[in-house]
Amino acid sequence: MAAAAREPLSATGLDEADEAVRGTCEDASVCKRFAVSVGYWKDPYIQYFVRQAKERKAPEINRGYYARVHGVSYLIQAFLKKTECNCQIVNLGAGMDTLFWRLKDENLLPRKYFEVDFPMIVARKIHNIKSKPPLSKPIMESHSGDSLLIGGTLLSHSLPEVNMTDRFGQIMIENLQRRQCNLAGVEVCRSLDSQKERLLLNGWETAHAIDMMKVYSFLPQADVKRIEGLEFLDEKELFEQLMQHYCICWASKDSSNLGLANITF
Structure with a gap:
């Protein structure tokens, strides 16, 4: 696992948008830790990175994160199995993500695993890893005598969103702008087709995109039924609208003919 070792930047003079x-x-x-504490999924590592939320999170937020975590994990595991883990993962905008530790628990670590984010965030993550044995021990075990590579890159990140031209999408953009967080690249977020086109125009051979409501419907329904029993959701229509404005996109190049184009839900 690679992480940045640069010193945290001073808050003085930092660009407000980056902040x-x-x-x-x-x-x-915080949202992920709350969802885990309620029982949406198991993650024994998130507790070492973030405090427990002081207030409850809305059920639609918890279900949204459940779908996102499980949807991304499904695609990553399919990729790792196709390549027999003879590959690398570069996690851009990784934040406090715990994917490395969860993959290690499932004996699915790739040959190399990199995380990239703002130096301030990466420095905080490194501090947590170094000070908490349940985080540092798995990393040292995975290197088995090799030196631990520490590097760094600055990168801004945002979630893939779609259907941003309708009224619901405009409200989402306005809410982000009120937080001084403009959504970079929103002009190409018109539809699922525009998301796929963006990937194909940048050299990928195959591209897929589905909205998060579709992802939610493709997840194991026995587990979906379990999590829907955790909290009562009053505004189901709002949940569906929200999920239809986020998507998962994935693309592939497959010069080794591993069948990566066949990875789908």
């Missing part, structure tokens, strides 16, 4: 984006890391981590 707002960094704030989304804390928001997402």
Whole structure:
């Protein structure tokens, strides 16, 4: 696992837009920890990175993160199995993500695993890893005598969103702007087709995109039924609208003919 070792930047003079984006890391981590504490999925590592939320999170937020975590994990595991883990993962905008530790628990670590984010966020993550044995021990075990590579890259990040031209999408954009967090690249977020086109125009051979409501419907329904029993959801229509404005996109190049184009839900 690679992480940045640069010193945290002073808050003085930092660009406000970057600061707002960094704030989304804390928001997402707190939401994930709350969902885990309620029982949406198991993650024994998130507790070492973020405090427990002081207030309850809305059920639609918890279900949204459940779908996102399980949807991304499904695609990553399919990729790792196709390549027999003879590959690398570069996690851009990783924040306090715990994917490395969860993959290690499932004996699915790739040959190399990199995380990239703002130096301030990466420095905080390194501090947590070094100070908490349940995090540092698995990393040292995975290197088995090799030196631990520490590097760093600055990168801004945002979630893939779609259907941003309708009224619901405009409200989402306005809410982000009020937090000084402009959504970079929103002009190409018109539809699922525009998301796929963006990937194909940048050299990928195959591209897929589905909205998060579709992802939710493709997840194991026995587990979906379990999590829907955890909390009562009054505004089901709002949940569906929200999920239809986020998507998962994945693309592939497959010069080794591993069948990567066949990875789908």
